[in-house]
Amino acid sequence: MSGALLDKKIVIIGLGLIGGSVARGLAGKCREIVAVGRQEAMLRQALDDGSITSWTTDIAAACKNADLILVAVPSLTVEKTLVAIGHTDAVITDAASVKGEILRAAERVYGQVPPNFVPGHPIAGSEHSGYTASTPRLFNGKKVILTPLADSDASAVALVTALWESLGAEVLTMSVEHHDAVLAATSHLPHLLAFALVDTLSQQGESEEIFRYAAGGFRDFTRIASSDPQMWHDVFMTNGDATVTVLDEYIKDLHRLRKAIQARDSEELMSTFRRAKKSRDKFLEMLSGDTDPA
Numbered sequence: 546m547s548g549a550l551l552d553k554k555i556v557i558i559g560l561g562l563i564g565g566s567v568a569r570g571l572a573g574k575c576r577e578i579v580a581v582g583r584q585e586a587m588l589r590q591a592l593d594d595g596s597i598t599s600w601t602t603d604i605a606a607a608c609k610n611a612d613l614i615l616v617a618v619p620s621l622t623v624e625k626t627l628v629a630i631g632h633t634d635a636v637i638t639d640a641a642s643v644k645g646e647i648l649r650a651a652e653r654v655y656g657q658v659p660p661n662f663v664p665g666h667p668i669a670g671s672e673h674s675g676y677t678a679s680t681p682r683l684f685n686g687k688k689v690i691l692t693p694l695a696d697s698d699a700s701a702v703a704l705v706t707a708l709w710e711s712l713g714a715e716v717l718t719m720s721v722e723h724h725d726a727v728l729a730a731t732s733h734l735p736h737l738l739a740f741a742l743v744d745t746l747s748q749q750g751e752s753e754e755i756f757r758y759a760a761g762g763f764r765d766f767t768r769i770a771s772s773d774p775q776m777w778h779d780v781f782m783t784n785g786d787a788t789v790t791v792l793d794e795y796i797k798d799l800h801r802l803r804k805a806i807q808a809r810d811s812e813e814l815m816s817t818f819r820r821a822k823k824s825r826d827k828f829l830e831m832l833s834g835d836t837d838p839a
């Protein structure tokens with residue numbers, strides 16, 4: 546499928562974990578890879594690594610004669626990036642973790658979502674950020690969700706699909722609303738819980754003692770609290786409604802468990818834990834082979 550990219554000029558705006566991993570994975574599979582970023586030292590490093598063929602800090606200049614533009618900046622920065630790209634014949638896609646707000650941003654910038662704009666979200670990542678954390682195989686065997694609209698250009702969708710497939714990803718499509726609801730439950734809520742738990746414990750008087758003796762469970766549960774605060778700030782600022790809906794369900798269940806613990810309700814606790822273990826085991830079986838998505 547990567548043959549579709551061979552003669553293409555691809556521009557990656559935001560050479561961090563996601564943009565850098567795309568660049569590293571694409572190297573040698575297309576005519577040109579131009580990176581746009583803010584940190585010149587990092588861009589020079591990427592050129593030295595052979596991940597990109599050139600770089601600039603000027604978005605408009607980079608996008609001249611581009612075939613495909615990937616916007617891989619934090620969600621709230623996508624709008625001003627689209628303004629800087631302006632009207633273009635190139636296919637535009639993004640990697641942001643939320644999709645509804647990205648479509649609204651595209652509408653504000655272009656008047657309506659252009660047919661050559663295909664929103665996307667790779668379900669792969671890590672708690673590390675920046676180009677130094679990027680790896681060429683980040684998307685291998687992972688899923689990428691595209692949320693094209695009814696009037697999205699079929700050839701634009703095909704080119705974005707070819708991009709992700711050339712990195713070993715499986716491409717799925719779904720509606721924007723479904724994406725934001727599913728990701729609120731499976732990714733945004735867990736990140737919120739991890740940040741909240743670490744924050745709660747760190748504010749307790751004996752937090753150092755707590756962290757010193759924290760066992761594997763704490764480490765496993767809170768790994769994602771090391772994720773980039775800016776990225777997650779942007780996610781909750783832009784997918785608030787869907788997150789609050791699933792958060793409310795979770796709070797309801799925590800209250801139920803709190804009551805069961807207070808009442809020493811063994812039956813309620815055992816049935817909850819058994820149900821959860823069964824679901825998690827089934828989930829692992831379903832995903833066997835995959836590693837943790839972000």
Ligand code: NAD
Nearest residue numbers: 559560561562563617618619620641642670671674675839
């Ligand atoms: P990152 O912090 O590693 O990289 C973001 C990059 O964008 C940085 O290099 C930063 O310098 C650059 N940038 C910021 N503003 C810019 C601007 N105005 N012009 C040019 N460059 C700019 O973040 P990331 O993890 O690569 O995330 C990028 C996007 O991908 C985000 O929208 C995020 O929601 C999404 N995403 C992240 C993950 C993950 O696990 N990290 C997974 C899937 C999707």
